[in-house]
Amino acid sequence: MVERRPVEETAAMVGLANVGKSTLFQAITKCSLGNPANFPFATIDPEEARVVVPDERYDWLCDHYKPRSQVPANLTVYDIAGLTRGASTGAGLGNAFLSHIRAVDAIFQVVRCFDDAEIIHVEGDVDPVRDLQIINDELRIKDIEFVEKNLEALKKQTGRGGQSLEMKKLKEEQAIVESVLSWLVDEKKDVRKKSWGNKEVEIINQLQLLTAKPVIFLINLSEKDYIRQKNKNLPKIKAWIDEHCTGDVIIPLSVSFEERLTRMTDDEAAEECKRLGVKSAIGKIVVTMRAALRLASFFTTGPDEVRQWSIRKGTKAPQAAGVIHTDFEKTFIQAVIFKYDDLKELGDEAAVKAAGKLQTKGKEYVMEDGDIVLFKAGAAKS
DSSP: OOOOOOOOOEEEOOTTTSSSSHHHHHHHSSSOOOOOOTTTTTOOSEEEEEOOOHHHHHHHHHHOOOOOEOOOEEEEEEEEEBBOOGGGOTTTTHHHHHHHHHTSEEEEEEEEEEOOSSSSSSSOOOOOHHHHHHHHHHHHHHHHHHHHHHHHHHHHHHHOOOOOOOHHHHHHHHHHHHHHHHHHHHHHHHHGSSSSOHHHHHHHHTOOOGGSOEEEEEOOHHOOOOOTTTTTHHHHHHHHHHHHHHOOEEEEEEEHHHHHTTOOOOHHHHHHHHHHTTSSHHHHHHHHHHHHTTEEEEEEESSSEEEEEEEEOOOOOHHHHHBBHHHHHHTEEEEEEEEEEHHHHHSSSSHHHTTOOOOEEEEBOOOOEEEOOOOOOOOOOO
């Protein structure tokens, strides 16, 4: 029997040099990886760490079952070298930087919105709207270059002519790639900002375009501004994002504040947040990214283990079973399911069953976020 790892989506810390990416990476991942030094390109090779996804349901289930093993859901985060103007043409560490971004599923875009004469800004001064435009331009320019190369290769193939099914498929793909290029060049819009059809999405996913990835904007304020929830640049940032990246989430935070909390115990950090009347933004950042990646959770529970599994929204029961073991998908019989909310309300599994809340589902059942499940499968063929 082959064990399959749960769905693991990845997100990268992206931004200009010296905006707080590496320090935030350390605060989110609670590790010492990364290199938050005060000079450009302090980070060269990307650092990687897993982040536990905060979830009150998982915490309650662990407290309820008191299992010998507890396995929460995770999100993998990368700290990537700082971008510079001209990265799309190879400036700085541009080509390496952009290839690292292409390999992840989503982007945390960190934007500097604090003044500090001791921390160098690669553009000379603090102007978050200018910085947003630089990153937006560099990612889009690189996508244009990549799509043009892909289109050139397709045209060489379709130029041979013919009426085969393969040629028809290639021509359809070429038409889709041409429409993507037009969107990037003529409309000057990110790929994720257009509603594409299923066939178009299939082709776009193969291209792994930078501007197709979900983005969450993390606005790095001074601790003072974060506590008072005010900064002169916030309205300008919101206006720019509303115009160019409509619908993308903006999360203000203070990296220096988050870093300071990491040096405290949990109780000390909670007391400090209470004293200042603010909350850490870390949990919100991770949960928001998970939602942007369209991830949901189901749970397996019992005295031996409580485990939170990640699946993509819309996943059917056999494929969810396959996240645990590949053989479970192949030999799937049924799923016995009850809801977290019902368990919490009624108190235990016997009460859930007595209330008629225990459900048996087949192969067409679409998993719902918060399902607690026991999969039943047949014996695997050798």
